[in-house]
Amino acid sequence: MKLVPASDFSYEQLVDAYNRTRVDYVVPMPMNAARLQEYARVYDVILSRSTVAMNGDVMLGLGMLGARDGRSWITRLGVLPEGRRQGTGQAIMDELIRQSHLLEVDTIWLEVIKGNAPAHALFCKYGFAETRELIVARRAPNLHAEIPDDIRVKSVTPLDHEDAIILLSHRRQKPNWLNEIESFHHVKNLSALVIELLDGGCGWVTYHAGLLQLTRVCVEVTAGDPAEVTAAILHILHQRHKRQDTITENLLDDEIWEGFKTAGYFEAFRRIEMKRPIHLANP
Numbered sequence: 001m002k003l004v005p006a007s008d009f010s011y012e013q014l015v016d017a018y019n020r021t022r023v024d025y026v027v028p029m030p031m032n033a034a035r036l037q038e039y040a041r042v043y044d045v046i047l048s049r050s051t052v053a054m055n056g057d058v059m060l061g062l063g064m065l066g067a068r069d070g071r072s073w074i075t076r077l078g079v080l081p082e083g084r085r086q087g088t089g090q091a092i093m094d095e096l097i098r099q100s101h102l103l104e105v106d107t108i109w110l111e112v113i114k115g116n117a118p119a120h121a122l123f124c125k126y127g128f129a130e131t132r133e134l135i136v137a138r139r140a141p142n143l144h145a146e147i148p149d150d151i152r153v154k155s156v157t158p159l160d161h162e163d164a165i166i167l168l169s170h171r172r173q174k175p176n177w178l179n180e181i182e183s184f185h186h187v188k189n190l191s192a193l194v195i196e197l198l199d200g201g202c203g204w205v206t207y208h209a210g211l212l213q214l215t216r217v218c219v220e221v222t223a224g225d226p227a228e229v230t231a232a233i234l235h236i237l238h239q240r241h242k243r244q245d246t247i248t249e250n251l252l253d254d255e256i257w258e259g260f261k262t263a264g265y266f267e268a269f270r271r272i273e274m275k276r277p278i279h280l281a282n283p
């Protein structure tokens with residue numbers, strides 16, 4: 001088995017191998033080449049530091065590495081089902097960690113879907129520790145969505161992309177890799193609503209509105225009860241975007257999530273965020 005930089009392959013070849021590593025996955029997530037390329041761009045994946053395990057001409061598995069200031073991120077790791085349990089996953093991890101050393105990062109980040117025992121065991125073996133659970137949530141379109149009568153709105157101010165970025169740069173909570181400001185800098189056409197309620201509640205939502213889907217929904221409450229104000233903000237958002245299906249990734253399990261649920265969101269699945277310092281105390 002040989003490890004080859006992922007930059008030696010086309011996105012078509014990489015996505016074909018990636019999809020084959022996921023045929024029996026806990027959550028089906030097929031990709032196409034354009035989506036994988038967009039994913040790499042938005043999440044700062046460096047193909048020359050990502051790796052493909054090869055046996056002759058046959059791809060056995062792959063793993064990708066993202067890099068940002070002081071930290072790297074292991075993603076899209078997978079081994080084809082027929083080649084598992086022969087050390088390929090470990091060989092890929094070794095290479096991604098070696099590349100992280102070369103990048104001189106302090107910390108390596110990754111996520112694993114809750115319930116994916118083989119990957120979780122692999123990451124624990126490499127010294128990764130759980131930091132928090134992240135929720136991937138959806139909400140169905142509702143053509144009859146109205147703002148409930150008990151929500152008394154004082155003002156709604158729509159903002160453009162640049163102002164949405166400013167709001168996102170000042171979040172109090174530490175976001176996960178997907179929702180870090182670096183990701184949003186690579187996304188076009190974000191929108192935002194800043195909302196004041198008559199009872200003194202205030203906050204904002206940023207999001208990306210596609211024709212059929214709202215994505216990247218982020219809420220921050222600046223005054224008032226976090227769950228109630230979040231629910232109010234989301235009711236106002238969805239009253240304006242009745243036709244779109246919504247998906248939002250990596251929410252924390254906190255009072256804000258309670259507000260999402262009140263506004264019709266449901267949990268699709270959970271990820272576990274894990275991190276390890278680049279230098280382990282007891283390797």
Ligand SMILES: CC(C)(COP(=O)(O)OP(=O)(O)OC[C@H]1O[C@@H](n2cnc3c(N)ncnc32)[C@H](O)[C@@H]1OP(=O)(O)O)[C@@H](O)C(=O)NCCC(=O)NCCS
Pocket residue numbers: 021022025076077078079080083084085086087088089090091111112113116117118119121122125
């Ligand atoms: C997770 C995955 C990459 C492991 O690849 P692999 O080549 O089978 O892994 P290795 O043979 O190198 O095994 C290394 C370690 O992983 C863990 N592991 C792998 N398969 C396991 C299983 N079925 N059950 C429990 N632990 C397992 C063990 O800790 C193992 O070490 P050990 O052999 O000393 O027990 C592979 O199962 C896979 O591609 N799964 C589907 C995609 C996926 O889950 N990707 C990760 C997304 S976060």
